[in-house]
Amino acid sequence: MPDLDCREVLEEVYLYIDDECSEARRTVIKSHLNECSPCLAEYGIEQEVRAIVHRCCSGERAPDEVKDRLRRKLSAIEQVSEVFTEVAERER
Structure with a gap:
């Protein structure tokens, strides 16, 4: 299974949190969260x-x-x- 980008991980974080995805998908998402601090921070909020x-x-x-x-x-x-966010970044 290929790596996920941040957008895909955040779109599926609820499935991950609720244990509603396959074990293979959970493994890929967990791996991404372990390596990506912005997604991990977002996941922490979602988990709360x-x-x-x-x-x-x-x-x-x-x-x-x-x-x-x-x-x-x-x-x-x-x-x-x-x-x-995109608009704000362009205005910088």
Whole structure:
């Protein structure tokens, strides 16, 4: 399995955190996180958010359609964030 770039890792970090990806994919993501400090920092934030949600929901599992909808919205937020980051970098 090829290495992942940062964008791919951050898109899949929820699957990794929730243990919803294959073991091979987990290995590749974990390897990337071990070597990439910006992604590791982002993962730390995501892990903290997941822990808070887990505590609040006390083990209840959201339906797949809710998870998919949340992933789409989070992906859209990430894309907007990337645009702002690119604009800010160009203005430097």
